Amino acid sequence: MSEQSNSGFPFAELSGGEGLDINAIFGGAPDGGTPGEVNPFEAALAQQAAPAASIPQGQPQTATPAEQAQPAASAPPPFQSVQPVQPAPAPAPAAASAAPATQPPLDIDPLAAAMAEQEAKTEQKAAKSLFEKAPVFHYGSAREDITDPGMTFEELRIAKSADFPELGEGKKVSWTVEYGKTVKTITDPKGTTISSVKSEIELSKAFLDNLKKAKDKNPDCLVKPRVTAQSKGIAAYKGVFASLEEARASDKAICTIPCADGRVYELRKNELGEFIAPKDSVIDLESVRAGFTPALPLVPMELLAQIISFFRCCMTGPEEFEALAHILWDKQEQEFVVRVPEQTVTKAHIDAKLNRDDLPEERYLHYIDIHSHNSMEAKFSPVDDEDERATRIYIVVGRLDKFFPDITVRMSCGGTYLTLPPGCVLESFGAAFPAEWRTQVKLLRRSAPPVLHPLAERLRCQGIV
Numbered sequence: 001m002s003e004q005s006n007s008g009f010p011f012a013e014l015s016g017g018e019g020l021d022i023n024a025i026f027g028g029a030p031d032g033g034t035p036g037e038v039n040p041f042e043a044a045l046a047q048q049a050a051p052a053a054s055i056p057q058g059q060p061q062t063a064t065p066a067e068q069a070q071p072a073a074s075a076p077p078p079f080q081s082v083q084p085v086q087p088a089p090a091p092a093p094a095a096a097s098a099a100p101a102t103q104p105p106l107d108i109d110p111l112a113a114a115m116a117e118q119e120a121k122t123e124q125k126a127a128k129s130l131f132e133k134a135p136v137f138h139y140g141s142a143r144e145d146i147t148d149p150g151m152t153f154e155e156l157r158i159a160k161s162a163d164f165p166e167l168g169e170g171k172k173v174s175w176t177v178e179y180g181k182t183v184k185t186i187t188d189p190k191g192t193t194i195s196s197v198k199s200e201i202e203l204s205k206a207f208l209d210n211l212k213k214a215k216d217k218n219p220d221c222l223v224k225p226r227v228t229a230q231s232k233g234i235a236a237y238k239g240v241f242a243s244l245e246e247a248r249a250s251d252k253a254i255c256t257i258p259c260a261d262g263r264v265y266e267l268r269k270n271e272l273g274e275f276i277a278p279k280d281s282v283i284d285l286e287s288v289r290a291g292f293t294p295a296l297p298l299v300p301m302e303l304l305a306q307i308i309s310f311f312r313c314c315m316t317g318p319e320e321f322e323a324l325a326h327i328l329w330d331k332q333e334q335e336f337v338v339r340v341p342e343q344t345v346t347k348a349h350i351d352a353k354l355n356r357d358d359l360p361e362e363r364y365l366h367y368i369d370i371h372s373h374n375s376m377e378a379k380f381s382p383v384d385d386e387d388e389r390a391t392r393i394y395i396v397v398g399r400l401d402k403f404f405p406d407i408t409v410r411m412s413c414g415g416t417y418l419t420l421p422p423g424c425v426l427e428s429f430g431a432a433f434p435a436e437w438r439t440q441v442k443l444l445r446r447s448a449p450p451v452l453h454p455l456a457e458r459l460r461c462q463g464i465v
Contacts, residue, residue, distance in 0.1 A: 134146055137160065157173055173189075174226050239256070368425065393410075
């Protein structure tokens, strides 16, 4: 009979390590490895995370007769009969689980999709910040944010007319809104607000499409005024009109009208009726001076000398006759060239064929017609006036029998002729000379005779004094 334990612990004392598997209790290595390699708290957390499995209801077991016949003394201690609870195996990591049921198609790059989504978010953010920007008043070099976009364009004009007096008259000011590549003209400045136009452009498909393609994703909405008319010194009651009908329909009391006969007429309207009369001098119109301003260089003197030698050759025979040459500008080589067309001539007439198929017009400019009058004067004849109507330069060379022939130059402006100085289109004589030549020339300044009294002058003339 064993000794009775006086302690309150109901189980028999076990010797060191007898029947107690510490590793099994705390999840240690079952093969006798180092205990504690598995954290019992992690196992507990894994058990809580795993769904609780249903526990089957066990049936009461009936001891077999052999077990009932076994002596009670051979029964193991009560503590050894209790099997420690084995921790549930931890769930497999997510990476080791089977492939998810909804995988993206193999032809879609997840990285590209993520970048596209990020780009779309960036565009939405940029568009939001763009729409919140204030429109900008832009006139000349002045730029200023419009703090009250709810105002109309007319109200903005009035507000800015103090700084820009030319905006003071609304009828002479037009408005446009430039937003990126979108330009909108304002037809009703008094009834249109700036914010409504800005919103209208921002919601248009063209603006959004251009914004996607543009490098600048944050353009300014520019509100631009433009002065479309200016009086330039003409009084408010006067005006210049292209036709009599426009003048009559206007509210101007005095109207200036150019006429088909080349003259300028003035129409005056009052309660008595309409008065129309020609005006020889119209101070309201700008002064214009007739003339020619060449866009090409001067014709070289060497080229003109060759043409004069050719003309003189045509009058060395038994009969003097005229000749014609064309001076062309070669746009490709940037130089003048001379072309002598096929022609039939007499002493006072030239019949030339002006076919230029061998010289393409897109390369050559027909600049000057130059013809000779042999030993006659260098004057354009009535026949020349009939033939030389194209808008270009015309030259006639006469008195070729002299050492220096006579040269006359004129232009034709649609059949209206104007004589020009030869130096306007031709190089003149000129060459470098030694500087000491100029120093040898001195100007003699004579003293003016004294001014006499008229009576003394008369007496002097009579020989009295």
